[in-house]
Amino acid sequence: MNRLPDIEKYVYDHDLNAVVRDHIDASEAVKVLGEPQAWTLAESGSAREFRCAMLKWVTPEGWEVGANMSFNWHGVGRQRGYWEGPWASGVVFRQDGFELANELTDALALVLENMSYTVENMRLKKAEWNWKPWYGEADDE
Numbered sequence: 211m212n213r214l215p216d217i218e219k220y221v222y223d224h225d226l227n228a229v230v231r232d233h234i235d236a237s238e239a240v241k242v243l244g245e246p247q248a249w250t251l252a253e254s255g256s257a258r259e260f261r262c263a264m265l266k267w268v269t270p271e272g273w274e275v276g277a278n279m280s281f282n283w284h285g286v287g288r289q290r291g292y293w294e295g296p297w298a299s300g301v302v303f304r305q306d307g308f309e310l311a312n313e314l315t316d317a318l319a320l321v322l323e324n325m326s327y328t329v330e331n332m333r334l335k336k337a338e339w340n341w342k343p344w345y346g347e348a349d350d351e
Contacts, residue, residue: 214237214317214319214320214323215229215232215233215236215317215319216317216319216320217294217295217296218295219292219293220281220292220293220294220295221293222289222293224293226251226261226293226295227249227251229295229296230249230263230265230279230296230318233296233318233322234265234318234319236319237319237320237322238323238326241326242326242329242330243267243269243275243325243329244267246266246267247265247266247267249263249264251263251281259283260280260282260283261280261281261283261293261295262278262279262280263278263279263280264276264277264278264279265277265279269329271332271333272305273303273304273305273310273332274302274305275300275301275303275325276300276301276303277298277313278298278299279295279296279297279298279318279321280296280297281293281294281295281296281297282295295318296317296318297316297317298316298317298321299313299314299316299321300322300324301313301325302325302328302329310328310332311324311325311328313325
């Protein structure tokens with residue numbers, strides 16, 4: 211099992227998009243979910259304290275997978291601070307909007323790996339599982 215990257219500190223001008231790409235690759239989410247839509251790290255906050263982005267997927271089954279991720283700025287100026295991240299949280303929705311999984315804040319790679327695991331296991335559903343009640347539909351019996 212490969213070791214997933216964790217939250218780290220980065221200098222002001224570090225290529226944070228490359229860090230996001232490393233987390234996506236290490237989590238192997240692309241093998242399950244495909245490539246996310248293009249993302250852009252946007253600055254937000256009154257003093258540009260955050261760089262954040264939304265990663266999104268729609269699976270062939272119609273499930274929506276999304277991860278909110280961010281880098282947080284710690285420090286006063288460009289030379290006396292650092293970016294910390296990428297932090298992320300994520301959610302998987304069924305095509306009817308029912309929430310299948312919710313990942314709390316952690317390192318982006320771990321959040322993506324856990325969401326990919328959820329989707330992968332949903333695809334491996336077995337005939338003997340009682341899926342109608344799970345989907346919230348009335349039992350015909």
